[in-house]
Amino acid sequence: MARPKGVPESVEYISLPFYPLLSGGITAFHRPSIRGISILAQSTPCTTVFTLQSEHECPHEIEKACLDHGLKWVWICLQGANKKLLEGNKASTAIRSGLLDARKRLDKGEFLYIHCAAGIHRTGLFIYALIRICGYSKQETLNIVKSIRVATYEKCGSMRFDLGEGIAINILNGTVGKQIEGLESLKSEEFIESPFMWIKLIPTHQEMIRFECILTDKELNRYVLGSVVSLKINFKYLLKELGEKWMQARDVLYSPEQNSKSFKPYLRELTDFCIETFGKSKAQLIGKDVYIEKQFIDKFWQPLNDHLWEEPINLTSIEIALGLESNVNTSLVEDILYFRHIKDTYFI
Incomplete structure (x- = not known):
């Protein structure tokens, strides 16, 4: 300069x-x-x-x-x-x-x-x-x-x-890459019966929301790394369309009713959308960041929103119940390790 x-x-x-x-x-x-x-x-x-x-x-x-x-x-x-x-x-x-x-x-x-x-x-x-x-x-x-x-x-x-x-x-x-200490890493196409899907949503700077997903078995012994998606959106639009709950950093855990072959159906829908919107070069999702505008919400977010809020467990509420301050600066990997430590008390 x-x-x-x-x-x-x-x-x-x-x-x-x-x-x-x-x-x-x-x-x-x-x-x-x-x-x-x-x-x-x-x-x-x-x-x-x-x-x-x-x-x-x-x-x-x-x-x-x-x-x-x-x-x-x-x-x-x-x-x-x-x-x-x-x-x-x-x-x-x-x-x-x-x-x-x-x-x-x-x-x-x-x-x-x-x-x-x-x-x-x-x-x-x-x-x-x-x-x-x-x-x-x-x-x-x-x-x-x-x-x-x-x-x-x-x-x-x-x-x-x-x-x-x-x-x-x-x-x-203390991790290298996306490894989770003490859990067996599987590929995205491998099968986990009755999985937990862990989701973390973090509002970041410059009108971005970071959306992380990891799939584990219910015993928290095996995991598959999901996508990391950064949504570039207008916060006023988000507040108007989805409400204030989406402006808070938190963890959400839910268990799909049926068995799941990892993220394949989920990734396919996301990937199809990205290919259609941005072209093939920007459609890789596993372990990548994908930046997308508000049309993502218009087309895809609402069904996901409805599914996420079907009796979810808000993991942050567990921290509050324990008298702990919720740390919005941790990664999803660190959160999973923490909840693995207390799972015998809170998870069946």
Whole structure:
């Protein structure tokens, strides 16, 4: 991004806010110039530069400049800001490893300058996840991102913040990918007799609702990972059409009356809708995020709404009965592990 007219380069770097995290702090900006690295070393608290770029973007130029000016340098190889690239196994592993390294450095009191090319997409995802794993809630994290750099907050996009949220939750839960500790993982086409379907609905930032599904057996020994769907909608429309209950983060559990072959019928209906609306390239649902507008509600949501509220068990009410505060920042995986712990008391 171009420097504002009339603002000297030195002022840009000297005025960067290093937000305090753990025992250190972070800031975010575009790829630094060689002179910018010199200014960072001489006139800011910066101790370490995190570069989130591919090998084709000449990251080692940054490495050399950092070494020349006494700064530490960490390279996280990310090919680009494209959603498919960022959610791939290679990128997710690199981001996760980088986040754990960054948190350790913050614990030691280091101050991190985090950048990609423009300091928007890859940087936004990374700093969001980093702030989350340092103990802040979703809304607090978004507020901190905004205070660090408004351009990153406004232009990163909810899709990348959601990807960062998923990675952060996996780290916080101590899980890798979508595995649930102590439960046997099955494929989507495998058979579970008399299943429980676990559903979590979470209103997020920028008028999104995150909708997660996991199927388990009633003994909570086996599971199938369902779809993660992010609904991009108008909240006023949602309130008008479906009421305030859909604006609250909560878990819902119901058991289909008949035996189920996992999510196949459910996925088929969703997939058909997505193919019809967006084309085949955006129709994969298992383990993916799908962003859809209000026509999804018009066509599909009401039947699902009716089915969900056929004598559901609102799991949040169990927490309230136990005198516990409902935590809307947990993942569905973590919730299932928690309710597995208390299932003998509450589930027959």
